[in-house]
Amino acid sequence: MNTIFLPLPILFFLCAMTMKSSNDQQGITLSNLKFFNSQLYFINFFGHILLFGSGLLIGITLTFFLKNFSFNFQIQHFQDQSFTLNPPSTISLSPPIPSHDHHKNQTEIPIKQDCLVINNTTSNISWNELEDFLKVPSAMHNMNEDELFWRASMFPMIGKPPFKQTPKVAFMFLTKGAVLLAPLWEKFFKGNEGLFSIYIHPNPSFNEMVYDQSSVFYDRRIPSKEVVWGENSMIEAERRLLANALLDFSNQRFVLLSESCIPLFNFSTIYNYLMNSKQTFVEANDIEGNVGRGRYRKTMKPLIQLSQWRKGSQWFQIDRFLALQVISDESYFPVFKEYCNPPCYSDEHYLPTMVSIKFWEMNSNRTLTWVDWSKGGAHPSRFIRPQVTWEFLEMLRFGSTCEYNGEMTNICHLFARKFTTNALDRLLRFAPKLMQFN
Known part of the structure; x- marks a missing residue:
């Protein structure tokens, strides 16, 4: 083997360059490592933020959905309640009755609000809200x-009824x-x-x-x-x-x-x-x-x-x-x-x-x-049996003229007073023929 001997200055130069190259490579490696660590840090940071934001968004969405579902359920439940007019009354709001017996869980909230009753009904009972609203209370009632x-x-603001x-x-x-x-x-x-x-x-x-x-x-x-x-x-x-x-x-x-x-x-x-x-x-x-x-x-x-x-x-x-x-x-x-x-x-x-x-x-x-005030006094004339004749009743029916819907007519009175009970038999005798009852 042949041995090459280099001059000493060149040898020193080559050693220095070799050491410099080694140091440069080590510096580059350390720099790259720091850069990689910083990137990894930011990736982890933003990953946590993204994960937190996703969870928050999912939570908000679920909350809104559940609230909306609850609201719709309450509306549907309210519409399934019976609505009647039968004063005086209270408003009774109860949860729907499940298939098994949980009557003890029902709640009633009494509210003093007359003329409105919302009764408990099962959801399978159908009813017409408008008909219930139009239901007429009996003549004798308990309203003050x-x-x-x-x-x-x-009174309705819309004149024409939808029924x-x-x-x-x-x-x-x-x-x-x-x-x-x-x-x-x-x-x-x-x-x-x-x-x-x-x-x-x-x-x-x-x-x-x-x-x-x-x-x-x-x-x-x-x-x-x-x-x-x-x-x-x-x-x-x-x-x-x-x-x-x-x-x-x-x-x-x-x-x-x-x-x-x-x-x-x-x-x-x-x-x-x-x-x-x-x-x-x-x-x-x-x-x-x-x-x-x-x-x-x-x-x-x-x-x-x-x-x-x-x-x-x-x-x-x-x-x-x-x-x-x-x-x-x-x-x-x-x-x-x-x-x-x-x-x-x-x-x-x-x-x-x-x-x-x-x-x-x-x-x-x-x-x-029609009333007779011709005799004066605080009260009008009273009519007894002898005064009730066919001619007298005809006079009450057609004996005057007046205006009706812009035109003249001889039908001006539909009712008359004051007739006593002893005139009733004659009225019953004349009325069916004269007034054409039935």
């Missing part, structure tokens, strides 16, 4: 007057006791079921057992209070009758009658006359003297001026819109109640004055109930 008037004042509705006439009898001429009215109503409703406001002490269960007057008494002639209790009774009649959404016309009133035509004639009328029938006259303007009280200013004071018969025939205005009136009624006391007889002035001020365009300014 605040509850009654609040419930009766409800078939047969309009009815509400016949409201303001009586001391029984409807004296009930047998005549029985013949009048016979065969017209579904087209009328009856409400009776007697003295609270009246025993209604006088009506047979087959009578149209049976079980038609409303919660009543004592009424004193000439006092504000008369208006209160009228408003009470209207409020009870308004509970039935089918009642579209409202007729106030006394126990001594009679019909002058058959049911179909009266029904069509009322339903087809474009106006209401409240008598409202401006009368000078003691029985008119003389009853006005200056303390009624500024709400009611003397020039606005009106007098008329209390026996009215009005539509649903005006009935709602009467029972919702919180302006004129309190003034009359405070300032119109005998010899100011509010039943002859309250409705004529209020209607004349606020609703005169829709009113005919006449009543459909």
Whole structure:
């Protein structure tokens, strides 16, 4: 083997270069290692952040889903509850009943909120919410007057109902006791079921057992209070009758009658006359003297001026819109109640004055109930048996002229008063032929 000898300077140079190369490689390795460690650190850091964010997002999504599911479940459960109008009442909310018996786990939350009942039902029971809402409470109920008037004042803003509705006439009898001429009215109503409703406001002490269960007057008494002639209790009774009649959404016309009133035509004639009328029938006259303007009280200013004071018969025939205005009136009624006391007889002035001020365009300014005031005095004439003749009844039916829906007619009165019970036999004899009952 040949040996190569290098000069010493070159040997030193090569050793230095070798050492430098070795150091450079070690430096590069350490630098790369530090860089790799830093990258690994950041990757781990962002990995934890990504993992935490994913968990948080999943948690939020699950929470929202469970809340939404719970809300939908509660809505569905609420819709499955039975809804009835049968005051007074409480709201009872209970969880659904499972297949096994867990009645002890049911909860009831009593809330004093009248006119609304939500009863527990199983989910497989179907019901119609609208029909239940339209269900009419019985004539005799347990609502107090605040509850009654609040419930009766409800009305839909949309005029056309989304269901078939047969309009009815509400016949409201303001009586001391029984409807004296009930047998005549029985013949009048016979065969017209579904087209009328009856409400009776007697003295609270009246025993209604006088009506047979087959009578149209049976079980038609409303919660009543004592009424004193000439006092504000008369208006209160009228408003009470209207409020009870308004509970039935089918009642579209409202007729106030006394126990001594009679019909002058058959049911179909009266029904069509009322339903087809474009106006209401409240008598409202401006009368000078003691029985008119003389009853006005200056303390009624500024709400009611003397020039606005009106007098008329209390026996009215009005539509649903005006009935709602009467029972919702919180302006004129309190003034009359405070300032119109005998010899100011509010039943002859309250409705004529209020209607004349606020609703005169829709009113005919006449009543459909014929009354004889020709003899003067505080009360109209009474008619006994000898006075009830065919000719007399025909005169009541066609003996005057008036305007109806813009045209003249000789049918101006549909009812008449005051007839006594001893005139009943003649009325029963004439009515079926003359008035064409049945």
